Amino acid sequence: KDSNNLFWEGLSCNISSLKSVSKSLFSISSPQLNVVTDPFYGPFSGKMFKFSTKNKLNSYYHNIKFYKWSPLNLSNAVSNSRLGIIPLDNFNKFMFTKPENKLVFMWFMGLPAITSNTNSYCMLEKDIGLKFTVENICEWNQYINQYMDRNFLRL
Numbered sequence: 637k638d639s640n641n642l643f644w645e646g647l648s649c650n651i652s653s654l655k656s657v658s659k660s661l662f663s664i665s666s667p668q669l670n671v672v673t674d675p676f677y678g679p680f681s682g683k684m685f686k687f688s689t690k691n692k693l694n695s696y697y698h699n700i701k702f703y704k705w706s707p708l709n710l711s712n713a714v715s716n717s718r719l720g721i722i723p724l725d726n727f728n729k730f731m732f733t734k735p736e737n738k739l740v741f742m743w744f745m746g747l748p749a750i751t752s753n754t755n756s757y758c759m760l761e762k763d764i765g766l767k768f769t770v771e772n773i774c775e776w777n778q779y780i781n782q783y784m785d786r787n788f789l790r791l
Contacts, residue, residue, distance in 0.1 A: 639668070639716060639717070639718055640668070640718055640784050641667055641668040641670050641701075641716055641718055642661070642667050642669045642670065642717060642719050642720070642721050642780070643669075643672075643713055643714055643717035643719065643721070643742070643747060644669060644670070644671050644672070644720070644721055644722075645672040645673065645705075645710060645713070645738070646673055647673065647674065648673045648677035648689040649677050649678075651671075651673065651677065651692055651693060651696075652725070653723045653724055653725055654669075654671075654693070654696055654697070654723060655696050656723065656773060656776075657723040657776050658696040659773060660773060660776040660777045660780055661697055661699075661780070667699065667784065668699050668700070668701055669697055669699060669700045669701070670703065670713040670716060670717050671693055671700055671701070671702055671703065671713075672703040672704075672705055672710050673689055673702075673705055674689060674705055675688070675689055675690065675702075675704055676688065676689060677689050690702045701713075701716075711745075714745045714747050717747060718747075718783070718784070719747070719748055719749065719750065719783045720739075720747045720748065720750070721749065721751075721780070722738055722739060722742075722750070722751040722752065722757075723752050724751075724752040724754055726752065733755070733756075734754060735756050736756040736757055736759075736760050739757060739760065739768075748768070748783065749768060750768055750769075750770060750776070750779045750780065751768055751769050751770070752769065752770065752771075753769040753770060753771050757769050
């Protein structure tokens, strides 16, 4: 499909990483953000206190399509997206040391992606010679706009 939809997948406890990037989305003619995650988040994986993931996401951005995590929903969300985003909080040392497996998964599914500039993503970027990491909100805006403006063909 030729769409301007973006894709994000992850644990519901990590949806706060979308907050800063969601500000970039307002400048790009409001693309739909396809999010695949659990319906609830909270302490102890949402088992003790449950908070609605969908409500939290809607407080960040208005054009979100929520998919409850399942292999089929994951496949549907990817196939209805043009670009994956993997924002990570630079100040959270645990989050910023994540490996590149999510990016490799998106590539395996035929989806290009833009990522935060973690060590693992930067090493992979250097190895393959393709620029896909960003450092700040201005670069998120710039790279998302570039991918959305191009007639980018998925492999």
